[in-house]
Amino acid sequence: MNNKPHIVFIGAGNMASSIIGGLVANGYPANKITASAPSQEHLDAVSSQYQVNTTANNHQAAAEADILVLAVKPQILEAVCADLAAPLCNKDPLVISIAAGVEIPHIEAWLGKALPIIRCMPNTPALVSQGASGLFANQQVTAEQRQQADEIFQAIGVTEWVTEEAQMHGITALSGSGPAYFFLMMEALEDASVKTGIARETARKLAIQTVLGAAEMAKQSELEPAQLKRNVMSPGGTTERAIQSFEDGGIRALFETAVEAAADRSKELAELLGKK
Ligand SMILES: NC(=O)C1=CN([C@@H]2O[C@H](COP(=O)(O)OP(=O)(O)OC[C@H]3O[C@@H](n4cnc5c(N)ncnc54)[C@H](O)[C@@H]3O)[C@@H](O)[C@H]2O)C=CC1
Ligand SMILES: O=C(O)[C@@H]1CCC=N1
Numbered sequence: 570m571n572n573k574p575h576i577v578f579i580g581a582g583n584m585a586s587s588i589i590g591g592l593v594a595n596g597y598p599a600n601k602i603t604a605s606a607p608s609q610e611h612l613d614a615v616s617s618q619y620q621v622n623t624t625a626n627n628h629q630a631a632a633e634a635d636i637l638v639l640a641v642k643p644q645i646l647e648a649v650c651a652d653l654a655a656p657l658c659n660k661d662p663l664v665i666s667i668a669a670g671v672e673i674p675h676i677e678a679w680l681g682k683a684l685p686i687i688r689c690m691p692n693t694p695a696l697v698s699q700g701a702s703g704l705f706a707n708q709q710v711t712a713e714q715r716q717q718a719d720e721i722f723q724a725i726g727v728t729e730w731v732t733e734e735a736q737m738h739g740i741t742a743l744s745g746s747g748p749a750y751f752f753l754m755m756e757a758l759e760d761a762s763v764k765t766g767i768a769r770e771t772a773r774k775l776a777i778q779t780v781l782g783a784a785e786m787a788k789q790s791e792l793e794p795a796q797l798k799r800n801v802m803s804p805g806g807t808t809e810r811a812i813q814s815f816e817d818g819g820i821r822a823l824f825e826t827a828v829e830a831a832a833d834r835s836k837e838l839a840e841l842l843g844k845k
Contacts, residue, residue, distance in 0.1 A: 783797075
């Protein structure tokens with residue numbers, strides 16, 4: 570186990586701590602994980618919860634990295650990478666960036682050299698080990714490094730790889746932003762149910778469990794979601810009426826518009842962050 574690569578996290582906030590939590594829960598040796606951040610509160614949280622190494626010195630941390638996970642906010646990634654160029658000049662770790670909307674050529678330029686770089690778009694259910702991560706690897710990434718990255722993100726949920734970096738915009742719109750779409754649906758279902766006379770607390774509990782149950786069923790079943798939907802729709806029954814209302818209201822077109830809007834915004838942000 571202790572011949573595992575040393576994973577260094579630059580940033581120790583929500584995402585870094587949930588990935589660290591997933592890794593440690595899956596048996597990854599804590600002494601092979603280091604978190605670096607200026608926030609003593611964040612460092613104390615990961616060291617007390619998971620017994621990993623911590624430091625406030627990015628240079629010291631990067632010098633030990635076999636895998637360097639960039640887990641800071643996109644807006645400060647340029648400055649963080651430029652500062653890491655010196656400690657990385659004699660070292661070629663696998664770099665994994667989870668920053669939304671920052672493209673690999675920019676990371677490469679800021680780090681000042683060609684390195685194996687993976688971009689990953691996780692999502693917030695990673696906090697409860699139910700994440701969905703989309704990943705893209707550049708040409709320098711070896712099959713072994715790809716496997717290592719896959720293991721890291723499988724520790725917090727499921728992984729899917731894309732073959733072109735441009736597809737990360739669609740991934741961001743699908744699973745990166747996606748949890749918010751389902752929270753919106755829970756909110757709307759709860760509100761609508763309260764209007765039928767159900768107590769709010771009851772409506773919330775049943776709405777959440779219904780989303781969870783439907784997702785678990787879709788995951789376990791060999792049937793596709795369209796068929797699972799039809800199985801709930803008794804001919805002449807209640808669901809048929811509700812689904813007809815959704816279709817009449819243009820729910821599919823609305824999804825298309827929303828996902829396209831998110832993907833377009835991701836492209837805009839990539840341009841903005843790249844120009845900075
Ligand atoms: N929250 C979300 O839904 C998603 C977030 N992401 C990405 O994950 C990344 C991290 O997001 P969060 O964990 O939510 O942010 P966060 O604000 O919780 O954590 C950021 C961490 O960076 C540290 N930090 C600040 N300046 C630093 C520096 N100069 N050197 C080292 N560390 C520094 C902070 O102390 C903190 O520990 C972002 O790039 C974000 O785009 C990706 C997918 C989904
Ligand atoms: O809304 C955002 O911009 C980020 C990226 C995916 C989830 N949150």
